[in-house]
Amino acid sequence: MTTAQRNRDLAEQQRSRDDVVRAAGRLFAERGFHGTSMRHLGNELGLLGSSLYSHVSGKDELLVAVVSRGAALFQALADEVLASELDPPQQLRMLVEGHVAIVADNLDEARTILNEARFLPDTARQPIVAMRDRYEAAVRTVIERGVATGDFTAADPGLAAILVLSVLNAFERWFRPDGTRTREQLATDMYRFVLGGLR
Amino acid sequence: MTTAQRNRDLAEQQRSRDDVVRAAGRLFAERGFHGTSMRHLGNELGLLGSSLYSHVSGKDELLVAVVSRGAALFQALADEVLASELDPPQQLRMLVEGHVAIVADNLDEARTILNEARFLPDTARQPIVAMRDRYEAAVRTVIERGVATGDFTAADPGLAAILVLSVLNAFERWFRPDGTRTREQLATDMYRFVLGGLR
């Protein structure tokens, strides 16, 4: 073992699979899946591209890991909202606030899920699409409940859900972690906007 | 008509630069800029990748061409709306309807401009970003005018503009040319939604 190698080993820790997945999320979000090479990803972690294969079986697996992690968070939020006993406007508020929090805390995963999920391998795409559909269904259900109670007006709840999701999904595009407004302020403004749209 | 059939039909014709740019838009929208190779693009047109270099100087130029074409359309709409003498709600309606029409008629360019513009070469990115900012400013101006007249309520017109643009920009993601609702219906529903959000 050379001195240089020992120095590197002492200076830097071993990378875990989780470190690799997180770095992959960062690069996929920044440069896209096809714009990111295994060598570049390795370089980001201070090692060679070929060394990544001791952590993952391939590049596709990294995309699946990044997207799955993000999708699980949105999934959990949707289930939590639907299971709550709040009235529809409060459920909608909970959805917006939860969505904003997930995106703000997992920006790389959110960006990757929105822009790169279409490049998932066929075998992995189906369950991810199912999770996205379930999230969309949760938004639609909240809207339908609100229409039933008279809190909302929506001639077409399916389309209304798409428009609410438009506002939610765009958040990862314009959110800046170093911005002046707090997440709570942003969530409140977004909630008021979509609430207005549903009346 | 399948791509293979179209390729056969075009087998004896010369392709123009415009054909190349259009095909590039289709592939960039479908598979992303980095997921599209010059060979694949050539194959789409029934010729070799190397033959494309008689039409364009390189792959980057194709991205610039696709994005510029789309950006010019949105630019023209923004200028037209601001120059009109309609009241703010009608200007907003004009903006939504125009946006929907542009996206529906130029889906590949719209998708490319939204998802691939970040891969523009540095020299070309600046003017494109400026056009996008100008479009955003037009939306904000309409909102500010509406606040001044009392038609709209928006504590923060800048944020309100972002939320309106969220709805507009998401349109290219869920619009399906073979859907049941007409563009006019979709534009009307989108208009009502954002109008509600501004009150």
Add this chain to the structure above:
DNA sequence: CCTACCGATCGGTAGG
């Protein structure tokens, strides 16, 4: 628009 290439880089593997 094709033939015939170029060097660079891609995802990935064998073996230690």
Add this chain to the structure above:
DNA sequence: CCTACCGATCGGTAGG
């Protein structure tokens, strides 16, 4: 996690 590779593909060029 590295060394030393592999075949395939990348964007692009020279010359016709």
